Amino acid sequence: MIVLRKWVIVSVALLTLAAAGLAAVSRPAPAPTQGDEEDRPPIIISSGSVILNVAKGSWVREAAGRFRQNVVRGKDVKSFTVTTGTGSTACIVSGPAILVQYGANALSFGRAIPAGQAGRNAANVRMPADAAVTLKDPQTLVIATTDALVSFSNGGTGAGSSCQVAGGRLEIRQVH
Amino acid sequence: MNPNAPRRNLRRSPPRPLFTAVAITILILLGLYVLTSYMMDGSDPDRPPIIISSGSITVTSGGDWVDEGGKGYKHDFKGKSVKTFAATTGVGTIGGPCMVEGETIIVTYGTNEITFTRKRKWFWNKRHAFAQFPADADVSHPIPGQLKVTTTDALVSFRNENGNSCNVQAGSLTIQQQH
DSSP: OHHHHHHHHHHHHHHHHHHHHHHHHHOOSOOOOTTTSBOOOOEEEEEEEEEEEESSSEEEEEETTEEEEEOTTOOOOOEEEEEESOGGGOEEEEESSEEEEETTEEEEEEEEOOTTSTTOOEEEEEOOTTOEEEEEETTEEEEEOSOOEEEEEOSOOSTTSEEEOBTTEEEEEEEO | OOTTSOOOOOSOOOOHHHHHHHHHHHHHHHHHHHHHHHHHHHHSOOOOOEEEEEEEEEEEOSSEEEEOSTTEEEEEOOBOOOOEEEEEEOTTSTTOOEEEEESOEEEEETTEEEEEEEEOSSTTSOOEEEEEOOTTOOEEEEETTEEEEEOSOOEEEEEETTOOEEEOBTTEEEEEEEO
């Protein structure tokens, strides 16, 4: 009986030591109590950039924060028609100038006649002065920002002059 | 000199016929230029639409993210054990904030999902956040504490394990780790 009790005590002691050893191996530093530890920070998930893409032609830097959409012998741009969403939820705005808002910043689309283009207007976009813009490839401009696309407008105030961006995407058609 | 002789007009009159001819030629050339430009414009290519879209999604937090393989990332921060998550969007917007709480938060972008769960190595370890991205996601780790998914899909919504959900407002949501 005594032998059995000793065996149980030794076994329990050994088990306790083994568990303590394992805990020490998996957690090298002594664990402070829950109250002393730091709160874990919030995880923020957001849009990481805004991309301007064209399937034809290229973006040409004209000045700091200013790019022209160049198409060789491209037609004269008379106005823009901007669409977001699809089907019955689509929202459309038209005009000779378009303002696209992302966060508290804006991209300004207009028309300008560049030199050597036979007097034809081309689309021109002006970025915020502090925008981190890179020309990823000739057809793709990338603005590094955690701000999401919010809305676009033609500068008017009436109905049909602005839309909220749906699904993080809008399409600007160049009207000839 | 005979004072009775008729006086000659010393001022030369402009050559009127020549002036008219030059003006007409310029007008004809201008007309031809406009006509040619118009005709050529018709055969020239249409300018393409300009597509503006969200280009990536970032997951940012204090501490860092450790790649555990299989597009799974452990949130590395020596802090309290995570009991639940509280995901919020739309703070300060007209629509007002929307919040979902749970042990799992599933964030949808386009038709893809990022799943945030709690994990621990051994039963005596503290639980930490774990982010699981789609198998084909292009995930990079540009700076400590930030993960970047390259995608043209926008953030759409998020939900908990019970299906309670919110639509993402203003392209951003915050997940609080609750202890």
